[in-house]
Amino acid sequence: MLDPKLIRTELNAVAERLKIRNVELNVAHIQSLESARKEIQTRTEEMLAKRNARSKMIGKAKSAGQDIQPLLDDIDDMGAQLAQSKQQLDAIQEELNKELLAIPNLPHESVPPGDSDADNVEVDRWGDPRDFDFVPKDHVDLGALHGSMDFETSAKLSGSRFVILHGQIARLQRALTQFMLDVHTREHGYQEVYVPYLVKAESLLGTGQLPKFAEDQFKIAGENELYLIPTAEVPVTNIARDEIIEEDRLPLRYVCHTPCFRSEAGSYGKDTRGMIRQHQFEKVELVQLVRPDDSWQAHAELTGHAEVILQKLGLPYRVVNLCAGDLGFSAAKTLDLEVWLPGQQTYREISSCSNYLDFQARRMQARWRNSATGKPELLHTLNGSGLAVGRTLIALLENYQMADGSVRLPQVLHPYMHGDSIINVG
């Protein structure tokens, strides 16, 4: 959520800035709501003040032992009027709040203009795509060759966009997860957390998936309103919801491995082949809660932490600055890491590292105590994949395949594979 003060005082400037996202703010509507709110609130509070003063007088008279009956007789009935005024105020505040919750974050000045991923700007590139002396297969063909990536049986169990992994490939996914967690906890100073995979609507509201993107979430049946998490970002960031964190505990750096569940509504026909876009996938997520002054520095560091994984695995990638049109709802800026996939001859997103500034923190009331002012102030929140495990698995298979379909594993993974250096076919 944007600062309501900003909406009140700089509405036109906010609307102007949001145009870069192709978001058209209904300025007139918000302005009329706001001025109505002001008027009704003032009127309501005046009535309340009158009522309070009167009641206080009765209380004084009574404690002084005076007869309060004349005072009671004198009271005109303003109850109905007050109730009506209160109701109007509630209604208008609710509507105003609804409007505010639907406004996306303001893009940072370094965010390039543009409408789609075609307008994203490459800012860095690491590693050279390997030269193959044979035609590299994609991960689906490789998986089939190994007999350990099964989309037919998973479809029988659960429908499309699921997978069953077997044997060494299943183990490789687990190895990658352990490897990533170890690097981030041992080398980058993150604390490992384990969190619930089902969350309340409030938590999704806090990070910005609700109310606008309800159709992207899996909501479970049952008496409790719970959702499967689309990313560990939701439970981990919400740890700080309604909390005031002491300054000496900052920055908080969490790393968390969870499955992620996405309905992928609206992506029909997109990435239907293989493991690129699944309803369920594994991810290792980095989350940081920092002092506002530190968030851009933290964003650069966090992105670097995700890059380290790709570098250690020897996977070529590029860094892309998302254009305004491709930027997520809550983010002020996002750097995507895109890994090279020889089977597709293209770079594909494997990590998304975002700074949300105080946008999520305001929704969640996640605060810290500023020792300079002594006051609680909003935190800045950030997160990034470190990395998407399923896509890393794909990238490894495709980049390290050999002519016969076997896969040579990078050194760093050998300990996690019980010393195996190659995944052989058959």
Next chain:
RNA sequence: GGAGGGGUGGCAGAGCGGUUGAAUGCACUGGUCUUGAAAACCAGCGUACCGAAGGGUACCCAGGGUUCGAAUCCCUGCCCCUCCGCCA
């Protein structure tokens, strides 16, 4: 699933329906004292909204209700705790 007990400021913890935004302690900030620190003492110390200001309004888990007046009484919901049962 059964039976009880709770949700009050950063924390702990009081609070006959009336001058309570809320005692007290801790923590925190400033001051006195001290070479310095500790201790002691004094003072200050919630959040949000409206207003140029004086000031006003709201908030004691949430939502309703009773009342001239609700942290305090009633109802509903949510959450937590204890005991019993069941269970990976």
